Amino acid sequence: MEKILITGALGQLGTELVPALQKKYGAENIIVTDIHRPESNDFGGIFEVLDVLDKSALLSLHKKYKITQIYHLAAVLSAKAESTPALAWHINMDGLMNVLEAAHEQGIKKIYWPSSIGVFGPDTPKDNTPQNTFKNPNTIYGVTKVAGEKLCAYYNEKFGLDIRSLRYPGLIGYKAMPGGGTTDYAVEIYHEALKSGSYTCPLSENAMLPMMYMPDAVRATLELMEVDRERLTVNSSYNVAGVSFTPDMVAESIRKIIPGFTITYKPDFRDTIAASWPNSIDDSVARRDWNWKVAYHLDDITKDMISHLREIQRAEKVM
Numbered sequence: 001m002e003k004i005l006i007t008g009a010l011g012q013l014g015t016e017l018v019p020a021l022q023k024k025y026g027a028e029n030i031i032v033t034d035i036h037r038p039e040s041n042d043f044g045g046i047f048e049v050l051d052v053l054d055k056s057a058l059l060s061l062h063k064k065y066k067i068t069q070i071y072h073l074a075a076v077l078s079a080k081a082e083s084t085p086a087l088a089w090h091i092n093m094d095g096l097m098n099v100l101e102a103a104h105e106q107g108i109k110k111i112y113w114p115s116s117i118g119v120f121g122p123d124t125p126k127d128n129t130p131q132n133t134f135k136n137p138n139t140i141y142g143v144t145k146v147a148g149e150k151l152c153a154y155y156n157e158k159f160g161l162d163i164r165s166l167r168y169p170g171l172i173g174y175k176a177m178p179g180g181g182t183t184d185y186a187v188e189i190y191h192e193a194l195k196s197g198s199y200t201c202p203l204s205e206n207a208m209l210p211m212m213y214m215p216d217a218v219r220a221t222l223e224l225m226e227v228d229r230e231r232l233t234v235n236s237s238y239n240v241a242g243v244s245f246t247p248d249m250v251a252e253s254i255r256k257i258i259p260g261f262t263i264t265y266k267p268d269f270r271d272t273i274a275a276s277w278p279n280s281i282d283d284s285v286a287r288r289d290w291n292w293k294v295a296y297h298l299d300d301i302t303k304d305m306i307s308h309l310r311e312i313q314r315a316e317k318v319m
Helices: 012-025 055-065 078-083 085-106 140-159 185-195 214-226 247-255 269-275 284-290 298-318
Strands: 004-007 030-034 046-049 069-072 110-112 162-164 166-168 170-172 198-201 209-213 243-245 262-265
Touching: 004 012, 004 055, 012 030, 012 069, 012 214, 030 055, 055 085, 069 085, 078 085, 078 140, 078 269, 085 110, 085 140, 110 214, 140 162, 166 214, 170 185, 170 214, 185 198, 185 247, 185 298, 209 214, 209 298, 214 284, 243 247, 243 298, 247 262, 247 298
Parallel strands: 004 030, 004 069, 030 046, 069 110, 110 162, 170 209, 198 262
Antiparallel strands: 209 243
């Protein structure tokens, strides 16, 4: 039976990936970790406090639970990283190195590590950005992701680790608020639409970016981890496309359900970051290698987000 360790599990992705892994493998086989203990263990099952910068603690958990797979999600995200570049490098790179070294020392072969469209930069083709192209990011987050991809490819080739990765676009979900990303607006806007009927956006109205709904992101992750290694042709990180849209397009989609919704624009430093990223992603290699296909488009996302957020609001009023 697999024993799976998840780092950074309290973040936006982990909040939804953990239950999916627990459902598939059983909660008793999923070791959920983060740098601090949650206010309530909504995951159930096993939770351990873990700082990924503490390699000895990481090794201790490996031995305690006889870990067979690792999902390394702990990271400082794009917008937050710009204000703390040294910390972002320390956590994103030294944390990844600790995970890879610990896995190598303990004989753990299968690892998942998330990359991002942040690897791309201003000189990357903006439309249908290909799998293999220039990766010259102008953010520290992007720099750590490019370096991380190279590091994972090295450990794949040098030590035979089976490290798999996706270049996520912006992620949208209702179960947790995002934690410092450039694309956070695409979650915040739905909360504010229901809370106040208006939203002030930190990106410009025509900032076209690739996005993905969390159920698609979780499914893509699990599909990639389950496919036979022989089918995979990428040893760094796969492009995956969701749906591309602008803040103005999201506002129009919301108005189909909340007609009076209004949006204003006050671009800040995140708009500059967004301008360096692709408008759309070519994920033909993922579609060829493991039959990836997106399920949720913009109106699907809007309908589902608003429906679930309304349910949460009703439940909070009852409490």
